[in-house]
Amino acid sequence: MASVSLKTIIEKMKLENLTPELDIKKIRISQPDINRPALQLAGYFEHFEATRLQVIGFVEYTYMESFPEEKKEDMYREFLSFDIPGVVFCRELTPDPLFIKIAIEEKVPVLITKKSTSAFMAEIIRWLNVKLAPCISIHGVLVDIYGVGVLITGESGIGKSETAIELIKRGHRLVSDDVVELRRVSEETLIGTAPDITKHFIEMRGVGIIDVKTLYGVSSVRETQTIDLVIKLEDWDKDKEYDRLGLEEEYTEYLGNKIVCHRIPIRPGRNLAVICESAAVNHRQKAMGYNAAQELYNRVQNSLARRRSDDEDDE
Known part of the structure; x- marks a missing residue:
């Protein structure tokens, strides 16, 4: 199965790595789709595509920020306990230190981009579709x-x-x-x-x-x-x-x-x-x-039709 290294994605998409202490050389992406983990942050993990790159937009970010401090650790730890190849925060939204701390413990790279969520998703999906295509x-x-x-x-x-x-x-x-x-x-x-x-x-x-x-x-x-x-x-x-x-x-x-x-x-x-x-x-x-x-076929058919019409008139 075709795959792309996370390091290549970081270089191509000009992402900033907030967890440089993690070894990302062996992390590879094998799916062209991405996931916005809104439901997962709310605690629903059925059918969770953890192997995809996870993208945090403004809505997910504000939802994470609204959580009480005593519940944040449980939510973060449950989400990051999966084998996630990486989490990307868009719009230069900076995750809180607790999220980065748990991500390092769970060995999940945390990345950040200046692009808007929609623009980043469209660009990376298009690029991954080409790189991972049959x-x-x-x-x-x-x-x-x-x-x-x-x-x-x-x-x-x-x-x-x-x-x-x-x-x-x-x-x-x-x-x-x-x-x-x-x-x-x-x-x-x-x-x-x-x-x-x-x-x-x-x-x-x-x-x-x-x-x-x-x-x-x-x-x-x-x-x-x-x-x-x-x-x-x-x-x-x-x-x-x-x-x-x-x-x-x-x-x-x-x-x-x-x-x-x-x-x-x-x-x-x-x-x-x-x-x-x-x-x-x-x-x-x-x-x-x-x-x-x-066009040539139509001309021939029209010519034959005119000849038949002329023959009928002569009779």
Whole structure:
């Protein structure tokens, strides 16, 4: 199961650690959700998700402050007795010394952030969803073409990297070459990234390794990109029929998500970069409500209808 260390979260979210004496190196978060422990502070611990990061907002904080001193220790100790990975106080709300004392005894890190509760929750949930999303690695090239994430796949040596270089020269941006890490961040969205080792590099047979960021500048690369379209390159087969209209979409599936897929046959003289550009623009056009294939089909149907009407009038 994927997990993120608490130390990484503290650095990413710029949290202040109020319990530096605790060893947090082995504490890891394995769930993208968080919990606001309002009911737990009131004494209800049924279905308590203690493995989640606990977030204290203004309402929970004022409720804790309203407790009589003689009851605070029991409430704090009962809450912190669970195996909690950490408690975050938002809006720079400072917990009382008793809470920190018991947290240290129970080995529960106490953190603080300047952000508002809603803003912090939205940011950390979004970030954790990406970091903890189901992930697979596939062989291919991911390029941002006019804002459309195009995943180019095909057999080794078919020309994926050469196509990516041509697209980069035409002003588009590389995300990853050879290996693409796909993460399912939602039922509709797949995010593609490059492994740290091969980030910004392209391998070209006969030439070697090319550093795209150094050769073409920082505007030629990007860190992540949603997967909107898959283009599968394959050798031309004269006995195989290829879609020439595009009335029906073909899909491929990764991690349970279906992505629109085009199969492009390779023949000498075909400009793959231009084909990929056209496919990306056409995909954007469909997303905006215009389908060229459907428009052509409607024109043909209207033409046939007019001919039938003219024939009936002649009779």
